[in-house]
Amino acid sequence: MIEFLMVVLVCCVFLCLFRIARGPTASDRAVAIDVLGIMVVAFGAFMSIKTENEFYLTTALVWSLLNFIGVLALSKFLENRGFDD
Amino acid sequence: MRETIGILFMFAGVVFDAIGCVGLVRLPDLYNRLQASLKCVAMGTSMILFGTMIIAGFSAVGAKAFLCLIFILIISPTTEHALARASYIAGVKLWEGSIIDRLKQDSQNNGTGK
Amino acid sequence: MKKLILAFLSMVIWILLVWPFSSGDVDWHSIGIGVFASIIVGILFGNAFTDSPYKFFEIKRYFWLVYFVVVFVWSFLEASVDFAYRVLHPDLPIRPGIIKVKTKLKRKSGIAILANSIGFAPGAVSVEIVDGFLYIHMACIRYKDTDDATAVVVRRFERILARILE
Numbered sequence: 001m002i003e004f005l006m007v008v009l010v011c012c013v014f015l016c017l018f019r020i021a022r023g024p025t026a027s028d029r030a031v032a033i034d035v036l037g038i039m040v041v042a043f044g045a046f047m048s049i050k051t052e053n054e055f056y057l058t059t060a061l062v063w064s065l066l067n068f069i070g071v072l073a074l075s076k077f078l079e080n081r082g083f084d085d
Numbered sequence: 086m087r088e089t090i091g092i093l094f095m096f097a098g099v100v101f102d103a104i105g106c107v108g109l110v111r112l113p114d115l116y117n118r119l120q121a122s123l124k125c126v127a128m129g130t131s132m133i134l135f136g137t138m139i140i141a142g143f144s145a146v147g148a149k150a151f152l153c154l155i156f157i158l159i160i161s162p163t164t165e166h167a168l169a170r171a172s173y174i175a176g177v178k179l180w181e182g183s184i185i186d187r188l189k190q191d192s193q194n195n196g197t198g199k
Numbered sequence: 200m201k202k203l204i205l206a207f208l209s210m211v212i213w214i215l216l217v218w219p220f221s222s223g224d225v226d227w228h229s230i231g232i233g234v235f236a237s238i239i240v241g242i243l244f245g246n247a248f249t250d251s252p253y254k255f256f257e258i259k260r261y262f263w264l265v266y267f268v269v270v271f272v273w274s275f276l277e278a279s280v281d282f283a284y285r286v287l288h289p290d291l292p293i294r295p296g297i298i299k300v301k302t303k304l305k306r307k308s309g310i311a312i313l314a315n316s317i318g319f320a321p322g323a324v325s326v327e328i329v330d331g332f333l334y335i336h337m338a339c340i341r342y343k344d345t346d347d348a349t350a351v352v353v354r355r356f357e358r359i360l361a362r363i364l365e
Contacts, residue, residue, distance in 0.1 A: 001092055005099045015106040019118075027115055027172035034164055035109060035122045039102060041153060042130045045137045046095075048146055057137075057149040064153060068160045075164075075171035101279060108286035116336045117295055120324050121282045128279035158272075162318030169324045169336065185296040185343055188327055188334045 002050050009042060030074050037067035091140035098132030101125050114180035115172055119165060127161040206241030208255060213237060260363050267359045271316060274355070278321040285322075285338065296340050300349040301332050302357060309364045316356050323352055 016039070019032040044060025047053075105125030112118045134154045141147040179186060213233035254260065285292060304310050314325040314333060322338040335352065342348045 002095075005095055008099050008103060012103050012106040015110050019109050025115070025172075025175075025177055027168065027175060027177050028118070030172075031115070031119050031122065031168060032109060034168065035105065035126050038123075038126050038130050038157065038161065041157065042098070042102065042133045045133050045150060045153070048150075049137055049140055052146075054145045054149060057146055057153065061149060061153050061156070064156050064160060068156075068164060071164045072167055075167040078171040079174045101283065104283045104286055108282065111286060112291070112293070114295060116324065116326075117293060117338055120322065120336075120338060121286055124275075124279045124282050124319070125286075128275065158275075162315045165318040165324055166315055169326050173326050179297070180295055182294070183296045184294055184340060185298060187299040188297050191299070 002046055006043070006046050009039065009046075013039060027078060030071065030078065033074075034067070034071045037063070037071070040067075087142070088140060091136040094132050094136030094139065098129040098136065101129030101132065103129075105129060113182075115177050116169060116179065119168060119172075123161055123165050127157055131157055202241040202245030204255065205245050206237045209237040209240045210234065254364075263359055263362045267356075267363060270355060270359060271319065274321065275319045278319055281321045282338070293338050294340050295336065295338050297326060297334055297336050298340060298343060298348050299332055299334055299345050300353050301345060302349075302353060304357060304361060304365070306364060309360055312364075313353070313356055313360055317352065320352050320356075 013036065016032050016036045020029050020036075023029045023032065041060045041064050044056045044063070047056040048060075102125070105122045105128075108121035108125060109118055112121055131154055134150045134157070137150040138147050138154070141150065173188070210233055213236065214230075217229045217233070302310060302313060304313060310328060314328055317323055317325045317333070317335060323335045325333050325335045327334040333353070335348075337348075337352075342351060
């Protein structure tokens with residue numbers, strides 16, 4: 001059952017990658033990166049249940065904090081520059 | 086029994102995640118995409134972590150899942166507000182079908198428009 | 200005095216963080232590290248702490264905090280189900296726009312927490328804060344007027360935050 005749920009999550013990751021490749025402005029890419037970072041935490045929880053090892057959940061904890069700091073820095077950068085590409 | 090309830094929560098969480106990612110592709114505008122995808126994906130990941138908590142019980146895995154849940158509940162509205170504010174200042178346009186934009190009207194009235 | 204209270208609070212938070220990982224009994228190394236770190240935090244950040252630290256010792260505020268968490272999680276559930284309906288509907292029933300609401304909170308920390316928790320109200324995200332007024336982007340606008348929108352979106356969080364923080 002858990003393997004099936006992880007396959008569905010991988011399909012969702014491909015939808016996020018489509019928005020990162022397509023997105024008209026840089027802000028769209030920032031939003032997609034944030035969503036991708038939250039879904040990595042879900043992968044950590046799944047792996048930790050499947051292997052009964054708490055190491056993956058520790059990684060997910062650190063990853064969520066790093067993702068938060070990274071997105072805040074990215075939004076500060078977008079405020080000052082306003083670049084379109 | 087506990088395993089079954091946890092798997093049910095995880096299934097609901099994955100459904101919410103999938104809806105959030107479909108919204109990320111389907112909606113027409115940056116602000117709508119931001120709201121739909123961040124709300125639904127944060128809800129889905131919280132449900133998955135809650136299912137992990139139910140399966141693991143009072144152990145190290147359960148405590149770490151609880152900490153992760155609290156972090157996600159604090160982090161995701163903050164990043165939502167920061168990204169919306171940054172992209173409005175950077176000049177991302179609203180969708181053509183939007184019916185009102187009070188911020189633009191007020192900044193033009195005050196003469197301090199960008 | 201501010202520094203002492205901040206050091207005590209950070210020591211409490213440290214013990215709450217350490218306790219679940221060590222399965223009941225906290226050893227002396229963890230407590231020593233906690234005392235050292237909380238004294239350093241108190242000395243460094245004591246002057247930038249809140250201006251009325253005695254509010255942390257009123258028990259009534261913590262019950263309102265628990266009630267705030269319940270309201271927050273319920274509003275989060277409502278918002279995500281609402282957006283799931285909007286995304287899966289074939290016609291995309293959205294009428295987006297930016298409207299203006301006002302708040303009665305005075306302190307900066309209260310306004311920041313309010314602006315962040317509006318991000319989980321159904322179909323709303325706050326875009327800009329200009330002294331006392333919040334500009335929020337809503338996905339489906341029912342009320343264009345400032346007072347009606349304030350009664351729908353802001354009131355439910357503001358009523359509780361005023362009792363917690365002020």
